[in-house]
Amino acid sequence: MYFRGFFLSCLMSNLFWILLTILFFKSTSAFSQEDTLIYENPQPEPEFPGGFDSLMVWIQQDLLYNEEVYAEMGSHCFTHVFLDFVVEKDGTLSHIKAHNKCSTDLSYYVDLLQRSPKWSPGKYRGQVVRCRYRLPLTIDLE
Helix, strand or coil, rough: CCHHHHHHHHHHHHHHHHHHHHHHHHHHHHHHHHHHCCCCCCCCCEEEECCCHHHHHHHHHHHHHHHHHHCCCCCHHHHEEEEEECCCCCCCCEEEEEEEECCCCCCHHHHHCCCCCCCCCCCECCCEEEEEEEEEECCCCC
């Protein structure tokens, strides 16, 4: 009788710790999965400080001050670019990629966005979330 009670108490104690461990790992994996999720179309979308027009002015001013890059902009391939990036929850930009239909060096655009001020992040159901953003950029040299 004593052995049976001891056996049951040990079994219950071990079950308690096993369930506690399972719950802990389940909650941490849900937390990390939530943090790595990137939303495609949040409402509201991420925004450059001052809006889209301010972003265009900021890019234009940077180009005018960077004479070497501006001088190389004669090609069609350098003036038609897609910029893909992730706006993080704190407004910083990550995973920045610049591409177009030519195989030109577009590192200027990646460097440009890395110097960007913090954006206002996007939201999903009222929560600030990480968001993917695509910026089609056409620069008119005229």
